Amino acid sequence: MKPLTIRIAGGSLAGLFTAILLQKDGHDVKIYERSSSGLAGRGAGLVPQAELFHVLREIGCEHVARIGVVAKERIYFDAAGGIAQVVAMPQMQVSWDYLFESVHSRLSADSYILGRHVEAVHEDEDGVTLSFPDGTQERADLVIGADGIGSAVRGSLNRDAANSFAGYVAWRGLVPETALPEEASVLLDRFAFYVAPGIHALGYLVPGPHGEMQVGQRRYNWVWYRPTPAEKLAAAFTGKDGRRFEHSLPRGELSDERRALLRHDAFDRLPPPFALAIETEDNPSIQGIFDYEAEWMASGRLALVGDAAFVVRPHTAMGVSKAAGDAIALRAALKGTDDLSAALSRYQRDRWAVGKEIAAYGRRLAASAL
Known part of the structure; x- marks a missing residue:
C-alpha cells in the first residue's frame, strides 16, 4: 500500500507493535499516549506466546524472548501450605518492563508523543479527524485504536463500547526475590497455585526491571483473584487521597x-x-477484571488492536500475544492491497474470530478456577 498518514491512540505494547511494523513499511506513524509520565514500570510479568515471538523477530527484538526466568514445574498448594500436586511443565516468564523498554527503543524517537489524549475520532470519506482535550484537531488517513480497556476509539466503530465487570478483581504484587522470607522459598523457580472455592492465587519469578536473571536480582510476581460485588468496585478503585480510578487501582x-x-x-x-x-509488598495494585468484545474491529479508516477490541481474562496469559497477533495481521492486510477499505475488511475477517475465541477461553478458565 502507498504510504499513509497513520495515527495511533495508545502507547502500550499493542500500539508499539503496530507502529513499528507500519513504520518499517514506510508509513508516517505517530503514537499519542495519554499518560504524561510514560508507561515504563507499570507492568509485571507475562508468559510469552507464539505471536509475541513472531513480532519480536519482525521488529528486531528477538533477543528479548530469551530474557526470561524458567519455572521448572507447576505446584499446587493445599490450605496448610503443603504441596498437593506437582506437574512437570517447564515454562518461561518474561518481564513486562524489559519487554516494553526494548520494544519502545525500536520506534522512531519523534513518533511517541506523551500527554496527548485522543478524546474522539470522526471518520469521513477522505480521512479521519482526531480531537484532543485542548480543542486541537488533526487529520490522518487511518487511525488505530490501541487505547486499551478505556478506549475512546472503539465507540466510533461500535454502538456498545462499555466493558462488562466480571465480578472479581486481581490484587497484584511485584517484589524483589530477596524480600521473600526463607519460609516462602518454596515459591522460587516454580509456578505456584492455590485454588479453592472463591479463591485463586498464583505466583512466579520474572527477570529484574532491566532483564536481570541472576539469582538475587529477579522479582516475584504474585496475583490473587478475589470476588468483589459490583457495588463495591468504585470503593476498591478509590485511592488513599480520594482520587477515583475507572478500571484499576495503581x-x-x-x-x-x-x-x-x-x-x-x-x-x-x-x-x-x-x-x-503478599506481606512483603508495600504497594500492591488492583486490576478490575472486565470483558469486552467488539462487534467491529475495523471500518473504512479506523481499526482497533489489543484490548481496545477484545478485553480478555488474564487467566489466558494471552493479552500481549493477542495484541501482537493483531499488529501482525493489520500490517499484512495493509501490505496486500492499495484499497484501504478492502485491507481493513480483511483485517476484520482475520482477527475477529480469534478475539472471540480467546475471550471465550478466558471465561472458561475463570469458571473452573473461581
Missing part, C-alpha cells in the same frame, strides 16, 4: 489500612507461602 494508591486488611486476609485465607509473599 501501585502507591492503597491506604495503610487497606494494605493491613489485605495482609490479614492473606494469612486467614491463603497458604502461608503466598501470605508471606
Whole structure:
C-alpha cells in the first residue's frame, strides 16, 4: 500500500507493535499516549506466546524472548501450605518492563508523543479527524485504536463500547526475590497455585526491571483473584487521597489500612507461602477484571488492536500475544492491497474470530478456577 498518514491512540505494547511494523513499511506513524509520565514500570510479568515471538523477530527484538526466568514445574498448594500436586511443565516468564523498554527503543524517537489524549475520532470519506482535550484537531488517513480497556476509539466503530465487570478483581504484587522470607522459598523457580472455592492465587519469578536473571536480582510476581460485588468496585478503585480510578487501582494508591486488611486476609485465607509473599509488598495494585468484545474491529479508516477490541481474562496469559497477533495481521492486510477499505475488511475477517475465541477461553478458565 502507498504510504499513509497513520495515527495511533495508545502507547502500550499493542500500539508499539503496530507502529513499528507500519513504520518499517514506510508509513508516517505517530503514537499519542495519554499518560504524561510514560508507561515504563507499570507492568509485571507475562508468559510469552507464539505471536509475541513472531513480532519480536519482525521488529528486531528477538533477543528479548530469551530474557526470561524458567519455572521448572507447576505446584499446587493445599490450605496448610503443603504441596498437593506437582506437574512437570517447564515454562518461561518474561518481564513486562524489559519487554516494553526494548520494544519502545525500536520506534522512531519523534513518533511517541506523551500527554496527548485522543478524546474522539470522526471518520469521513477522505480521512479521519482526531480531537484532543485542548480543542486541537488533526487529520490522518487511518487511525488505530490501541487505547486499551478505556478506549475512546472503539465507540466510533461500535454502538456498545462499555466493558462488562466480571465480578472479581486481581490484587497484584511485584517484589524483589530477596524480600521473600526463607519460609516462602518454596515459591522460587516454580509456578505456584492455590485454588479453592472463591479463591485463586498464583505466583512466579520474572527477570529484574532491566532483564536481570541472576539469582538475587529477579522479582516475584504474585496475583490473587478475589470476588468483589459490583457495588463495591468504585470503593476498591478509590485511592488513599480520594482520587477515583475507572478500571484499576495503581501501585502507591492503597491506604495503610487497606494494605493491613489485605495482609490479614492473606494469612486467614491463603497458604502461608503466598501470605508471606503478599506481606512483603508495600504497594500492591488492583486490576478490575472486565470483558469486552467488539462487534467491529475495523471500518473504512479506523481499526482497533489489543484490548481496545477484545478485553480478555488474564487467566489466558494471552493479552500481549493477542495484541501482537493483531499488529501482525493489520500490517499484512495493509501490505496486500492499495484499497484501504478492502485491507481493513480483511483485517476484520482475520482477527475477529480469534478475539472471540480467546475471550471465550478466558471465561472458561475463570469458571473452573473461581
